Amino acid sequence: MQKQSNRTEQLQTAYTGTMPDEAGHFGPHGGRYVAETLMAALLELERAYREITVKPGFRKELGKLLADYAGRPTPLYYANRLTDYLGGARIYLKREDLTHTGAHKINNTLGQALLAHWMGKGKVIAETGAGQHGVATATVAALFGMGCRIFMGVEDIRRQSPNVLRMKLLGADVMPVDSGAGTLKDAMNEAMRHWVGSVEDTHYIIGSVAGPHPYPMMVRDFQKIIGEEVREQMQTALGRQPDMLVACVGGGSNAMGLFYPFIDTPIELLGVEAAGSGITSGKHAATLGEGSPGVLHGSKSYVLQDENGQIMEAHSISAGLDYPGVGPEHSLLKDAGRARYVSADDDEAMEAFHLLCRLEGIIPALESSHAVAYCLHAAPKMSTDSVIVVNLSGRGDKDLGIVSDYEDKKGSVKQ
Amino acid sequence: MNRLDTQFAELKKKNETALVGFVASGDPTPSVSLELIIAMCRAGLDILELGIPFSDPTADGPVIQRASSRALKHGASLANALEMTVTLRTITDIPIILFSYYNPIFSYGVESFYRDARAAGADGVLIVDLPHEESRELTGCWDEDDAFALIRLVAPTTPTVRMRTIAETASGFLYLISKTGVTGSSGLDVQSVRNHITDLRGVTDLPICVGFGVNSPADAQILAPYVDGVVIGSAFERTIEEHLTDPDLVNRLEEQVRNYKAALRPVPGEE
Numbered sequence: 033m034q035k036q037s038n039r040t041e042q043l044q045t046a047y048t049g050t051m052p053d054e055a056g057h058f059g060p061h062g063g064r065y066v067a068e069t070l071m072a073a074l075l076e077l078e079r080a081y082r083e084i085t086v087k088p089g090f091r092k093e094l095g096k097l098l099a100d101y102a103g104r105p106t107p108l109y110y111a112n113r114l115t116d117y118l119g120g121a122r123i124y125l126k127r128e129d130l131t132h133t134g135a136h137k138i139n140n141t142l143g144q145a146l147l148a149h150w151m152g153k154g155k156v157i158a159e160t161g162a163g164q165h166g167v168a169t170a171t172v173a174a175l176f177g178m179g180c181r182i183f184m185g186v187e188d189i190r191r192q193s194p195n196v197l198r199m200k201l202l203g204a205d206v207m208p209v210d211s212g213a214g215t216l217k218d219a220m221n222e223a224m225r226h227w228v229g230s231v232e233d234t235h236y237i238i239g240s241v242a243g244p245h246p247y248p249m250m251v252r253d254f255q256k257i258i259g260e261e262v263r264e265q266m267q268t269a270l271g272r273q274p275d276m277l278v279a280c281v282g283g284g285s286n287a288m289g290l291f292y293p294f295i296d297t298p299i300e301l302l303g304v305e306a307a308g309s310g311i312t313s314g315k316h317a318a319t320l321g322e323g324s325p326g327v328l329h330g331s332k333s334y335v336l337q338d339e340n341g342q343i344m345e346a347h348s349i350s351a352g353l354d355y356p357g358v359g360p361e362h363s364l365l366k367d368a369g370r371a372r373y374v375s376a377d378d379d380e381a382m383e384a385f386h387l388l389c390r391l392e393g394i395i396p397a398l399e400s401s402h403a404v405a406y407c408l409h410a411a412p413k414m415s416t417d418s419v420i421v422v423n424l425s426g427r428g429d430k431d432l433g434i435v436s437d438y439e440d441k442k443g444s445v446k447q
Numbered sequence: 448m449n450r451l452d453t454q455f456a457e458l459k460k461k462n463e464t465a466l467v468g469f470v471a472s473g474d475p476t477p478s479v480s481l482e483l484i485i486a487m488c489r490a491g492l493d494i495l496e497l498g499i500p501f502s503d504p505t506a507d508g509p510v511i512q513r514a515s516s517r518a519l520k521h522g523a524s525l526a527n528a529l530e531m532t533v534t535l536r537t538i539t540d541i542p543i544i545l546f547s548y549y550n551p552i553f554s555y556g557v558e559s560f561y562r563d564a565r566a567a568g569a570d571g572v573l574i575v576d577l578p579h580e581e582s583r584e585l586t587g588c589w590d591e592d593d594a595f596a597l598i599r600l601v602a603p604t605t606p607t608v609r610m611r612t613i614a615e616t617a618s619g620f621l622y623l624i625s626k627t628g629v630t631g632s633s634g635l636d637v638q639s640v641r642n643h644i645t646d647l648r649g650v651t652d653l654p655i656c657v658g659f660g661v662n663s664p665a666d667a668q669i670l671a672p673y674v675d676g677v678v679i680g681s682a683f684e685r686t687i688e689e690h691l692t693d694p695d696l697v698n699r700l701e702e703q704v705r706n707y708k709a710a711l712r713p714v715p716g717e718e
Contacts, residue, residue, distance in 0.1 A: 067505070069604050327548075342551070
């Protein structure tokens, strides 16, 4: 019965035309669900975004920073040994892990910091889960000489400590958040509270395609360079476009950046959420797979919630995917049937992590390992002339502590 | 006339400013919460803002965050707040405004929410994270009913032209946020509040209540001549939090409400 009604809903929702609409809606999702205190700032930001980012001077400056500072374009690498090992589709890795700061997050923080700079804002704040967005924000704040505060849950501070040290070295104040489970959701709550009190001189650099309009649109636009490069690189390498794109989805920025330039191209778009300890355990972060429409952190989208509309805690070994919400554009892509969302659990992600280390000499972030995990399952079932592009959104140095804790636990179980 | 209009008209006759009191429903437990609210009504509360606790209260400071999580631990929900409203209606006729974030209401279903809230005897709802741009899907449920209001908020950052737009669709009263920041912030800037009130009076004839950052009866007394109501939330919740195990909690809160209400009555001999 449930399946039937979902089906009907899907047929009525299409991803067509320009998204979002003027008020930031992606079909039934998106919008601006924030305190009135923030509305003027969001409207100003949207206006500035539309006016400033199209200016040739801004485009030129951002292009130069992305090339000379962040190291773009990033390579599209044919993972020969992984492909041979799996014996199916050819796998290409989009190497966002090779950007300055080691993750795709820098594409967005450079864009937003430059915009804030043009708007005359002297301070930036951000939330962070894995610390990659926090590091990318602290980095651009140093680059532009801006004050910087990063909100991070105490649990994430514990499990991603190398990134905390990096943020501090870069001159940022790291504000520990101990409410809730002390993870990304709580960090975002606290960043929004701080912004309500500092909105007049502070720009909030949201790190994902989540939050109130114009963030989902703006962050997507700053990240779509990933997919645009893949398009060109595929044309050069193979003279054709891939059959499938795969990316992990927490809030969904690296996935949106890869998918967006391909939405009108008939290829499969696959988002991989974190299944944590397993979907049936209830301890997961599969928002699109298991959630329902709701309002969290300023927009309407799928959320993990209980029957009273209280937001539930998410669970994942990967701090960057440990979030009970998701960007509204993904929710529309799901409803419209344009993208498919699956999940990989902690164990599967860890297996993919090790495989990539040993076969390709690449240590991936645990977030990106979820995307690789899906390939382990899908590639062998596809023909050898089909092509998958996986977004390797970040590098795994930050995760070594988690990996070794995980091994210890597994080891003690085996004994 | 609906309860809100009647209440403001009567207070005006007496030259009093409304005391609008916020408490999180179900804090610290359902039964104590009901007892506390009944005591507050007895002590002269003019309008009750009954909070529906939410897991992620992004516009609230630490005091109300903790109040919400205490209540949630004991099973607080929108449905329970509506049941409490039904009970309160048997003992008081003051206006009851439900105070919520949008998700609990959206999850309940906007039409069911209106139907059940109205039937329970609530006079309106205030939703912190529902600006006018997004409110139509909710207010569309009661276009013909002028006895149920969506209380709209105006912030210090709201430009005058936007104030006008907000005021056009407002009913009941307008809630002026006294300062940028979360609930319970300190540092009331009376001159700045007065300027915003002047701007707001220029675009509306509705009563104006001021909240956020009113931390003492003295603050309330200073604001009283310029506003139609003062909203007190964190100060009451702080009393609940600090006296959780105190058998005298009910009396303390009742006395605190009396003190605030006294500050909002005209000083004898003055006009």
